[in-house]
Amino acid sequence: MALALPLPEPPWPPSLAPLKDVDDLLRCGICFDYFSIAVIIPQCSHNYCSLCIRKFLSYKTQCPTCCVAVSESDLKNNRTLDDLVKSFNSARQQLFQLVLDAPAVPAPL
Amino acid sequence: MALALPLPEPPWPPSLAPLKDVDDLLRCGICFDYFSIAVIIPQCSHNYCSLCIRKFLSYKTQCPTCCVAVSESDLKNNRTLDDLVKSFNSARQQLFQLVLDAPAVPAPL
Ligand SMILES: [Zn+2]
Ligand SMILES: [Zn+2]
Numbered sequence: 001m002a003l004a005l006p007l008p009e010p011p012w013p014p015s016l017a018p019l020k021d022v023d024d025l026l027r028c029g030i031c032f033d034y035f036s037i038a039v040i041i042p043q044c045s046h047n048y049c050s051l052c053i054r055k056f057l058s059y060k061t062q063c064p065t066c067c068v069a070v071s072e073s074d075l076k077n078n079r080t081l082d083d084l085v086k087s088f089n090s091a092r093q094q095l096f097q098l099v100l101d102a103p104a105v106p107a108p109l
Numbered sequence: 110m111a112l113a114l115p116l117p118e119p120p121w122p123p124s125l126a127p128l129k130d131v132d133d134l135l136r137c138g139i140c141f142d143y144f145s146i147a148v149i150i151p152q153c154s155h156n157y158c159s160l161c162i163r164k165f166l167s168y169k170t171q172c173p174t175c176c177v178a179v180s181e182s183d184l185k186n187n188r189t190l191d192d193l194v195k196s197f198n199s200a201r202q203q204l205f206q207l208v209l210d211a212p213a214v215p216a217p218l
């Protein structure tokens with residue numbers, strides 16, 4: 001859960017643009033940050049940060065994306081998403097650095 | 110689910126090695142291929158291809174990774190993993206091609 005507005009992120013280098021869709025899938029639809037303790041709503045397969053969705057459910061007992069009825073006891077940890085966020089975020093940083101450090105060469109025709 | 114042995118995959122170019130952990134997390138622990146219709150076992154958060162785990166459960170009613178008791182009705186679709194497999198696989202192929210096509214230049218010091 002984002003406790004403050006996230007810092008603006010550097011734009012994606014064109015060569016890494018194919019990873020943008022993966023990045024999008026690893027973000028919570030409530031806070032738009034990477035999942036933090038991802039939980040799945042088993043009846044609709046949507047995922048959110050644990051704190052984001054619990055806060056939402058205390059106000060309205062439905063999935064914010066598809067409006068299916070949800071109670072807090074339905075939520076299940078989706079730990080693979082936490083592992084994916086960790087690995088992807090680390091890979092993304094390494095690849096950004098690699099691209100920024102690469103000598104400027106003309107692209108192959 | 111892999112219906113036949115998958116073709117040997119090309120080795121990861123060193124510059125893309127950071128993505129290997131992400132790749133590993135998107136593979137089923139039964140067939141070792143990318144998830145095909147991923148399902149989650151909510152009580153332990155482990156994921157498998159739908160067909161792989163159903164076949165396994167018909168023989169032994171437990172999670173093959175952590176041995177928690179599981180029945181087929183526990184399984185829930187984990188659709189974000191299917192979407193991640195699709196996006197990641199496409200990005201991986203584009204990035205492999207980009208690296209293979211890149212002119213050989215000396216690495217920056
Ligand atoms: Zn969130
Ligand atoms: Zn939903």
Ligand SMILES: [Zn+2]
Nearest residue numbers: 137140158161
């Ligand atoms: Zn499988």
Ligand SMILES: [Zn+2]
Nearest residue numbers: 153155172175
């Ligand atoms: Zn398990």
